[in-house]
Amino acid sequence: MGKARKKVPITAQRNNTGTHFKRSSAETARLIRRFHVLNKELAKCQQSNNPTDRTREKAIVEEMDRMGGIDWYQKASQLGQSKTRGGDSSKWLVKVLKEHCKESMDTATKPLHVLDVGAVAPDNYKPYSSWIKAKPIDLNPQDLAIEKQDFLTMPITSDKFDVVCLSLVVNFVGDPKDRGKMLIQTRNFLPPLSDTNRLHYLFLVLPLPCVNNSRYMSHEHLLTMMKSIGYTNCIKHHFSNKLAYYLFELTETPVTKKLDWKKKILPGREGGERNNFSVVMEPFGKKPAP
Template identity: 35%
Template sequence: MSRASTQRYKRPALLSGSRPPTVKAKHAALSSKATRNLIRSHHRLLKARAQAVQAGDDILAGKIDAQIRGNGGLKSYQLASKLGQSSDRGGDSSRVLVDWMAPRLLPLENTPYKLRVLEIGALSTKNACSMNKCLEVTRIDLNSQEPGILKQDFMERPLPNDEGDRFHIISLSLVLNYVPDAAGRGDMLKRCVSFMTKASPSGSSLAITPSLFFVLPVACVTNSRYLTESRLQDIMSSMGFVLAKSKQTSKLIFQLWDHAGDYEPKPFRKETLNPGKSRNNFAIVVK
């Protein structure tokens, strides 16, 4: 990935300069409905802020920053997300990843070898993938919630120097929809490829297929003007991914994409694919 494409993504990272003090524990009592509303509101404000910054409207961007702070900022959003992963709110999405990977992990049972996982947007060190003895998890997030999670923007993470810096599995659970601009989402998917490896764990002869696991709100794919399942398939295929597993609930879509090794991304612009007044504007643009 070029340095220029990395620079394009930096605008969302400006939120780091406006994060509020630690949010009080009162949010722990948020209802499921209030949690969803807080998450949606935060996404809408982030998108509006990105548009204001792109238009050079510093006054509007400042007003939106004030709204974000008024809602509790990124910490409040992350707390709501963490509540959403509790057992009584639908649970930990990485359980799906571990279930899907179980057949591939069997050869690692009773061996010292592990698959390396990069969990982007990590909220906990005690989720299913972190507790699996066959996985070695590196956790990063823009605003670390606990020890064991590195405070880091994936788009600013140094590119790998050797195989030890690459991963067999990358997890993007409810992360891509957090990126406020469509081009940034395309850049993130392209950058993931740079961090993947099919090299066996050191000392083993296990054949590896690198995989990308991601979770999105189902409406991003089924009710968007600019993204359909077919368009998502085309975008991922151009980057060398093959869909291995897919699961859809009333709220979320889970997918596991294996990387076949071919990498020939082509441009995908924002265009109306699914017209309708009730559609949302979620899109992925690849430049």
């Protein structure tokens, strides 16, 4: 019998592009941040008709490919679920549901149906399977149990979810307009407000600098923006050292065509030390599904 194969830590594994993961968690985190910056810049270049931006777009794609592309990013996020992603955020959600939503939970139909958008792992909610049934989806799944699906183009069906989870998903979208569309899209996957036996929750997680150090976004601005699309009740929010957690409840279905959230520097948010995270919401011209 041959020698047992030594198990290689994920941080030393190759992805299928041949790129090595860095052994240092700090270096991996740095590269993930770099990937985010490139992804945002790429979105801007793709919307431009300037020939210079076409050249820059090619250079960005080449750099992202050298890093390993989206496949590398997803695998790096897997190993960083306890560090770069601030831990398994489902634990915070479950804790809040138990502590702050007991009355709603007592009357809600079980199991609760959860749509886990951008899922890194398929089994985050497995410990709670007696009362939670999760559907994990992602653009580039790293597990066969995760459905390959673009949330922005996901077909709207009669199947609804009690909780839609956007944990470190919105910030990865490069275009601020698409970030707004994603937040609005969540309402189409929640039950009708007339169904009082279902929950109508959105679980949102962002990197803390997106709300405490952006020129265009703040905690207060985010709450006001969310109220404008019907999430008038922020059940709970929490700021850790790295992340901002929010659990919103949908209570209204305002007409989307009235939305007009532009990218504007907020009062008191000027300064070169600020980042450029923003969310833009434009009129869609129609009301979302009730």
